[in-house]
Amino acid sequence: MIRSAGLATAIVAALASGAVQAQAAQPTQAAASPTAGAPIELKVDLRDAGRKIFRVRESIPVQPGALRLEYPKWIPGEHSPSGTIAGVTGLHLVAGGQRLAWRRDLRDMFAITTQVPAGVDRIELEFDYLSPTGGGEFGQSVSATPRLVDLEWNQVLFYPAVTGSMALPVRPSVNLPAGWQMGTALEADGPAGADGSTRFHVVSLEQLVDSPLIAGLHFRRIDLAPGAATPVHLDIVADSPANLVLTDAQLREHRNLVVQAEKLFGGHHYGHYDFLFTLSDNTGHFGLEHHQSSDDRLESEYFTNTDQYVTGAGLLPHEYVHSWNGKFRRPNGLLTSSFDTPMEDELLWVYEGLTQYLGEVLTARSGLWSPDQYRDALAATAAGMSGQTGRVWRPLQDTADEAQVLYYTPGAWSNYQRSVDFYAEGTLLWLDVDTRIRELSGGKRSIDDFTRAFHGVGGSDFAPRGYGFDDIVAALEAVQPGGWREFLRERLDYVGAKAPLNGLARGGWALAWTDVPSAYTKAYEARGHQLDLMDSIGLRLADGDGDGAAGLVGDVRWGGPAFEAGLAPNMTVVAVNGLAFKPGILRAAIVDAKAKGGTIKLLAKNLDTYATFDVAYHDGLRYPHLVRAAGPDRLAAIITPR
Secondary structure, eight states: OBOSTTOTTTOOOOOHHHHHHHHHHSOOOOOOOOOTTOOEEEEEEOTTGGGTEEEEEEEEEOOSEEEEEEOOOSOTTTOSOOOOGGGEEEEEEEETTEEEOEEEETTEEEEEEEEEOTTOOEEEEEEEEEOOOSOSSGGGSOOEETTEEEEOGGGGOOEEOOTTGGGOEEEEEEEOOTTOEEEESSOBOSSOOTTSOEEBOOEEHHHHHTOOEEEESSEEEEESSTTOSSOEEEEEEESSGGGGOOOHHHHHHHHHHHHHHHHHHTSOSOSOEEEEEEEOSSSOOEEEEOSSEEEEEEOTTTTTOHHHHHHHTTHHHHHHHTTTBTTTEEEGGGOOSSTTSOOOOTTHHHHTHHHHHHHHHHHHHTTSSOHHHHHHHHHHHHHHHHTOGGGGTOOHHHHHHTHHHHTTSOSTTHHHHOOSTTTHHHHHHHHHHHHHHHHHTTTSOOHHHHHHHHHSTTTTOOSOEEEOHHHHHHHHHHHSOSOHHHHHHHHHSOOSSOOOOHHHHHTTEEEEEESSOOHHHHHHHHHHTEEEETTTTSEEEEOSSSSSOTTBEEEEOTTSHHHHHTOOTTOEEEEETTEEOOHHHHHHHHHHHHHHOSOEEEEEEETTEEEEEEEOOOSOOOEEEEEEOSSOOHHHHHHSOO
16 A cells, blocks of 8 residues: 555554453344355445445345444555445335334444344345545545546445454445446456446455446556466546556556566466556545555546656556565454454554565566666655654654554654654665675575565465564575574664665665755655755745645654744745745755855744744755665666566
C-alpha cells in the first residue's frame, strides 16, 4: 500500500493482551452456520455511482436461531480498522417475506444481531452504500464520479460471524451504467444477465475482498505480457479518452516491469494479474495491494504530464511487488482468520519497507526511472530521513507498531512525531541489507538471492505463507552469513539523531547539498503544489497552485530556524520582508539572507491573529543530491536490468 499519491518515494497495532481482552468483552452470540456449499448471493448496482450511491442486495444462507452478521473492519493492506460501515444506510433484513428486527452490537459497531425464524434458510439484506464524498485515506476517499467507479467489495457486504468465515462462498454480480467497461481479477460466469448484470464465478469471501473492480465510461485494457503463459494486464479507467494514451516508450517500460519482476523473484504466485489503474483528478490517490490485482489511483494526466509521470512512476511497481511480499509471504500478525480480528503491524518494515525498496529498484530496472531519477529520488528519501527529528525519541520499530494510528494522523509536526516511516526509512534499511550482502559476498550475492529464496518458494502455490522476525533472519543468514539478528535490531530499535545512511555509503554514494533543486525535486514540488524548504529554513508550504491556500504551512521542522522563530503548522505566511507571499519571493529572501545577513521577516496568520516572525537563517537554499563517494558503485549494480 502507498498512501497519498504524491508520495512516490514515500509514501499502534493492538497489543496481544489488549486484543484478547477486547474480544472477551464482547457478548457471545450463537451464530447460524451457512448452509454447506450454498453461496452468499451478492448483487451490487452501480448505475447510480455518479451520485455515489451503490445499491446492494444480498442473500445469505442461514439456519433458524440467533444470527450475528459482521461487516469487514480490518481491511487487508490498510493495516488498520478502516472498514467504512458509516456508508451503510437504509439497511433492511427480510426473511420469508417478513422484515426482521436487528440491533447493532454496542461494543462492536461493525456487527449486528437478529433472530432467524423457524423454517427459514436464507435472509435477504437490502441497503444503500453511500460512497465517500471527500477526504480520508484509502477506502475512505472518493471512489466514484459521473464517469468512473472503484468498487471495494468489503464496503458492500455483511457475512455470518462463523468460524472460518474467510472461506464462505460468495457469488458476486454487478450492474454498470450503460456503455461502461470494467476491469477486475474476478472471472465472469457467462454472458450478461437479462437485467444487464455481470455475474462472476463463486469465490471465497477472502478472495472477493481481495479482488476489487474498476469501471468507467473511458476504459482501456493493455496486454503487458504478450505471448506469456500467465496474463498480466493494465486496466485503465480515466476522466477522459486522452488520459488513456501511452507512448511507445511508456508501454515498453510497463512491459519491462513485468519481465524484471519475474526475474527478481524467479516466479510468481498468481494465475493472472490486473493493474486496476484509475486516472482521475476527482478521486483519492493511493495504491492498495491485492494478490492478483492492485487498486492504483493517480491524477488524470499521469501519462501526459512529465511531473506526474516521474514522481508517480513508483506506484505500480510497489503494488506489484506486494503480490509476492505482503500477499503471498505475509507477516504472521497479518494472517488473520476474519475481518474483525485485529492485525499486528510490527513487521511492516518488511511488508512495506522491503516492498518500497524493491519497488523503486524495479522502477529503475524497468526504465520507468532513469539512473539519475532513481538517485534523485533516493537522495530525497535520504534527506527526509536525515531531517526526521522524531528519531531522537521514537525508533523505526515503533512506527510499524503504531501504524494503525499513524496512517490517519495529520501531516502537522510529522517530522517530530514521525509518521509511517517504515516506507522511507525502510528503503534505507533494505539498501543497507542489500549492499552489505554484496560486500560480504564479494559481489556474488544480493537481495535478489534473498527474494528468490524467500518469495519464490512453493512454485505456483497461491496460499499465503506466514513469517516472523526469526524467519527473516534465517533467510538472510542462508543467503549470506552476517549476524543479521543484531544488525536488524540495532537499526530497528535505534533512538538518536544519526540518519541511517550506511547503505548509501556502502553503495558508493553520499548525500550532498546544493542551492539548485534536481529535476526530480522540481517535479515533486510541482506535482504536490508545494514549496519544500524543510532542508533550509525548516518549512513546507502550499504554493497556491493546488487546493491549499498560498503560504499555508504544512509542516515545520522541530528545532529548525522557522520553529525557533515561532512558526507552526496550519499558519499561513502572507508576506515576506514586507512583500506579498509568493514562492519566488521567499526563495529570493533566503538567498539574500545568506548574502547580506539579517533575518527573514515572515508575516503569518494564525486563525484570526497576525504576527511577524524573524527567521534567523543564513545558509541559503539547500536541495539534496547524491555524489559519488569511495568504493564500488553498488547502486549502479543494484538497478542494472536483469
